[in-house]
Amino acid sequence: MTSASVPAAFPRAVLFDLLTALLDSWTSWNHAAGSEQAGRAWRAAYLRLTYGCGQYIAYEQLVRDAAAEVGLPESAVRSLEADWLNLTPWRGALDALRALEPHCKLAVVTNCSTRLGTQAARLFPIRWDAIVTAEEAGVYKPNARPYRLALEKLGVQANEAAFVAGSSYDMFGTAAVGLRTYWHNHVGLPLVAGAPPPEFEAPTLDSLLPWLGRFGLRPQTI
Known part of the structure; x- marks a missing residue:
């Protein structure tokens, strides 16, 4: 958690990859x-x-x-x-979403059909502020359009938001858009050749809230 002596500085919105960052597909x-x-x-x-x-x-x-x-x-x-x-959330995923609800708008940006993406997002008993699928955007990530569509729906700028990735392919898109990125690399995959590194990488979501809680503070430390 963030230190009691340091005020939280959450982003206005947090965008999530769905099928890898939040769910154990x-x-x-x-x-x-x-x-x-x-x-x-x-x-x-x-x-x-x-x-x-x-x-x-x-x-x-x-x-x-x-x-x-x-x-x-x-x-x-x-x-x-x-x-x-029957897709199962990763440990800590629902707790993190519930903890963020009072502080940030929450969105999904997923490479999926609208039908299946909506079904999977609704496995979490929270209110999403936006669910953007590749089908709706007309292109797959890492094209910048799905991320930008989510930001547009949320009414926030890229520098006011963070992205939680499940794959390093996402880093091509988030770098192009200007989204600071936390890579939940649960299965320990190597960074895809040529992909920009994320700002933070971890095998769990345990560090997500501390990272986001210092989003508006520079330099970022935990």
């Missing part, structure tokens, strides 16, 4: 694929397709294409969607 992909190795290969193929396609192509189609690329059957795709409403 890794377990669902692994279960649908039949093993962790197969799930990680499938997820890596999906990320390459998603972050490389730019203009929106149906999320469900990209998931299906990635499965075919790594040799997984159509049943794996059906299993993943059937388990969608």
Whole structure:
């Protein structure tokens, strides 16, 4: 927590990646694929397709294409969607959101269809101020448009907001927009080649509130 002697200086808004930063979608992909190795290969193929396609192509189609690329059957795709409403928040995710509600506007910026993105966001019993999906924005992250659309909906400037990423691909977009970024790198992935480093990286969300609580103070320390 922030020191009692230092007043909190939260941003006006915090934007979250949904399916990796807040929700443990890794377990669902692994279960649908039949093993962790197969799930990680499938997820890596999906990320390459998603972050490389730019203009929106149906999320469900990209998931299906990635499965075919790594040799997984159509049943794996059906299993993943059937388990969608069983996605589990990472430890500390709901507590962090509830703690931030009195201080910040909260938004989701997710590479997903509007249908599935809205369903996943509603797994958290909080009021989102904005839910922006790749389908709504018309492009996938890390194109700057989804982040900017969220800021527009929230009525805040980039320098008044922070982003919580689940993938280092996000850093291309947040750097372009000017969003300071916390990378919740739960599974210990390396930084994608060429991606700008985040301002803060951690394997859990434990440091998120202290980081955000000093957002308006320079230099940032915890």
